[in-house]
Amino acid sequence: MTAASQTVSRAAVVCGVGAALPPHIVTNADLTARLDTTDEWIRSRTGITQRHVARADLSTTDLAVRAAAQAIADGQPVTVEALVVATTTPDRCCPATAPAVATRLGLTGIPAYDLAAGCTGFLYALATAAGFIAAGTVRTVLVVGADRLATLPAPEDRTTVPLFGDGAGAVVLRHGSAGEAGALGPLVLGSDGTGAGLIRAFRPGALHMDGADVFRHAVDRMSTASRQAATAAGWDVTDIDRLAPHQANSRITSFVARQLGVPDDRRLGNVGDVGNTGAASIPLLLARSAADGRLKPGHRTLLTAFGAGLTWGATTLTWPDLPLTPLPEGAGHDR
Ligand code: UT7
Numbered sequence: 001m002t003a004a005s006q007t008v009s010r011a012a013v014v015c016g017v018g019a020a021l022p023p024h025i026v027t028n029a030d031l032t033a034r035l036d037t038t039d040e041w042i043r044s045r046t047g048i049t050q051r052h053v054a055r056a057d058l059s060t061t062d063l064a065v066r067a068a069a070q071a072i073a074d075g076q077p078v079t080v081e082a083l084v085v086a087t088t089t090p091d092r093c094c095p096a097t098a099p100a101v102a103t104r105l106g107l108t109g110i111p112a113y114d115l116a117a118g119c120t121g122f123l124y125a126l127a128t129a130a131g132f133i134a135a136g137t138v139r140t141v142l143v144v145g146a147d148r149l150a151t152l153p154a155p156e157d158r159t160t161v162p163l164f165g166d167g168a169g170a171v172v173l174r175h176g177s178a179g180e181a182g183a184l185g186p187l188v189l190g191s192d193g194t195g196a197g198l199i200r201a202f203r204p205g206a207l208h209m210d211g212a213d214v215f216r217h218a219v220d221r222m223s224t225a226s227r228q229a230a231t232a233a234g235w236d237v238t239d240i241d242r243l244a245p246h247q248a249n250s251r252i253t254s255f256v257a258r259q260l261g262v263p264d265d266r267r268l269g270n271v272g273d274v275g276n277t278g279a280a281s282i283p284l285l286l287a288r289s290a291a292d293g294r295l296k297p298g299h300r301t302l303l304t305a306f307g308a309g310l311t312w313g314a315t316t317l318t319w320p321d322l323p324l325t326p327l328p329e330g331a332g333h334d335r
Contacts, residue, residue: 011183012130013176016075019287020066020168022054035158042162047250051165051275053150063168064146071170081138083112086121086279089148119307121279127187144170147278152207165275169283182320185233189313199308221312222304223259229314246305247271247281297321
């Protein structure tokens with residue numbers, strides 16, 4: 001094999017996608033019964049009408065296993081050789097979530113580790129997985145984003161409780177060629193620790209967030225990273241068929257689409273039904289959008305995220321043709 005063809009065969013290609021949501025739903029009406037807030041305030045400021053919340057018997061590991069199992073079952077048949085779990089809410093400090101997830105999937109023995117980069121964690125995990133594949137270390141990597149962000153706010157904090165939900169999403173990456181559908185484009189990633197205080201939680205139930213500042217940074221960073229990723233992929237940003245932004249808030253994603261000049265009907269969204277699910281947000285959105293037909297094979301798709309750290313990122317792919325089964329929990333599409 002020549003050096004050039006080796007490079008080509010080591011692109012990371014999405015070949016499976018899956019998602020998992022806890023069955024328990026908390027509606028805005030549930031929140032207005034116990035917090036000084038209104039359905040109108042929550043919907044108009046965030047676009048959120050409900051969120052899925054895990055009860056104590058459903059862990060981050062459980063959600064990760066469910067999403068991962070679906071990504072493996074619904075993908076092209078491959079043998080998973082490594083696992084990365086992106087999460088800010090692991091079940092414990094030590095050991096990491098990923099080895100337990102691997103074992104429950106029957107994958108004991110493979111390299112498996114966690115990665116924390118806030119709501120950008122999934123894109124950071126894609127980058128490390130793509131690096132493993134490019135280096136020839138492994139040929140396939142399972143990448144999971146799983147979070148229980150609903151555990152972070154203080155239960156009485158009306159400014160943060162309405163925003164967050166729990167869930168997991170996963171993709172399987174295999175080695176392939178840069179030109180094929182599903183191949184990840186260049187990854188643009190960044191961080192800025194001077195903004196560390198804007199979103200912080202030293203333990204569950206103690207989240208602090210400067211909402212308005214976070215909002216401004218999120219729009220700026222996601223717009224800039226998106227342009228850079230599109231340019232690096234050789235795309236004109238206006239050629240994008242689908243924008244798949246981290247689901248923090250529909251006003252944020254709407255501003256990003258507007259700044260990029262992407263028509264609003266190309267912006268994927270499900271924050272209304274699931275809230276902000278952190279590292280799970282993008283793979284959950286991809287899985288559900290592919291299942292409900294809003295994301296179709298051949299769509300030029302741009303992924304972008306922003307989160308605590310501060311961290312941000314973006315990448316591109318042309319959506320592949322995957323053998324999907326209908327998702328178990330039905331959440332409609334709302335942008
Ligand atoms: O992945 C990144 C994670 N974080 C985010 O994406 C969050 C980004 N930020 C946001 O989404 C928005 O800043 C929020 C939705 C959090 C807040 O919207 P906002 O338009 O920036 O509102 P604000 O923070 O400026 O607050 C406006 C008012 C305040 O009252 P005063 O001081 O004007 O009297 C708040 O106390 O709204 C009040 N408020 C509420 N009122 C009713 C805050 N939360 C609520 C609530 N219900 N739940």
